[in-house]
Amino acid sequence: MAHPPLVSVIVPNYNYATVLRLCLRALTEQTHPALEVIVVDDCSTDDSVAVARSFPDVTVLRTPTNSGPSTARNIGAEAARGEILMFVDSDVALAPDAVATALAVLDSDPRIGAVCGNYDTVPLVRDSLVKDYRNLYRHWYFKIAEGSITGFLSTAILAIPARIWAEVGPWNPRLDQSEGADVGERLTDRYEVRMTSSVIGRHDDDANLRIAVYKVFTRTRVHIPFFLNRRRVVGVVTSAESGTGLASWLAAATAPLPLLFGAAWAVLPALLLLVWLASDGRMYRYVWRIRGLPYTAFFAAMHLLVNLTIGVGVAAGLVQWACSRRFRRLYDQEAVTA
Known part of the structure; x- marks a missing residue:
């Protein structure tokens, strides 16, 4: 019987000690038996490193300076030994079958070069309505995109064979907010990328509205x-x-018209808002x-x-x-x- 492929799970982290523990605990509960977990800490100032080291089977690496998630992921990918790389953000706790399901999707069609997972509708730590909105909206956004996707990647849960990553990587170290667009373009030019909610995890999004x-x-x-x-x-x-967004932008732009030209002009921004809602x-x-x-x-x-x-x-x-x-x-x- 063939041995299951080694999956290297790469977890970039910066100051997420509390949820990092939940992330790593979820990885210890995966049904796939051959797992290498690499945490790359980006010079955290909290006790993230101690949390990671409390898991005996986790390899802990550190960036030389605080450099962003792209650099941390690149360091993890360079150290990984697995046939499959799985990038998982430190604020995500995967469902127990997430790794196994991602492998099954990759194996289902040789044209598939990567698998993106989805967020659960419920946050990892449910303590904020802002966080709840962000998780539910992103779940919906990824859900309606299920199937083959082009361009943008969901970087929080991403499985890709190491041989393909050698072709399309690395992550752009200058990008810490849109790195998925950069890699996604190179990846989808050559391979099919599959988005699926069958690979799922709970995500601890931002609780603070300003952030x-x-x-x-x-x-x-x-x-x-x-x-x-x-x-x-x-x-x-x-x-x-x-x-x-366009209808909402136009509604905001036309909102002052009733003050300038009379109450009748309130109809225009109201109609634009209705168009935005209906869309x-x-x-x-x-x-x-x-x-x-x-x-x-x-x-x-x-x-x-x-x-x-x-x-x-x-x-x-x-x-x-x-x-x-x-x-x-x-x-x-x-x-x-x-």
Whole structure:
């Protein structure tokens, strides 16, 4: 009987000691028997290293300086011995069958070069409505993308054969918010990438509204050169966190019209908001079905804030792209392999 392939699980970490313990405990409970777990700590200032070392079968590496998750993942990939690499963020606790299921998907079709997993609808630590919204929305976003995907990768749960990673890696060390777009483009040019909710984990997203909004803004802004340098201008609007933001941006832009020209003009932003809500009607029905009406109203308000933040991020990114040659070259290949 053939031996099961060794899977190297690479966990980049920075100051996530509490949830890192949950992440590593979940890896000890995987049904796949041949597992190598590598934690790459990015110079944490909490007790993350002690937490990782408390698991006797975990290899603990450290970055020389605080350098971001891309550098940490690259260090882990270089040290890995497995036939399969599985990148798992330190704030994700995989379901017990996640590794085994990812391998089964890879084995199901030789054209599949990587498998992306999904988040559970419930956060790993359920202590914030903001966190709850972020997890549920991302679950939905990945759920409707199930099947073959192009371009963007979900980097939090990603399984890929080591031989393929040798072709498409490494992670761009200059990117810490949009590295999935960079690797995803190289990967999907050569192989099929499968998104599936059968590979799932609970995720501890941002509980703080300010931090969550800032991340949305930053991720949107840094995607601008990725799209514009590839002449995919439509992607600026349709990617990032949502594909339906334009109507909400127009509603915000026209909101002052009633103050300037009279109450009758309130119809225009109201209609635009209705268009925005209707464009994601399937998502809101899903949320209503599993969480009820009051939560759905909160979810819609959060989603509006996120969409408006994306609009600001697009504007800031366009300005930066026009003014900064360095920003325009953010995704240049030579920066990745240098």
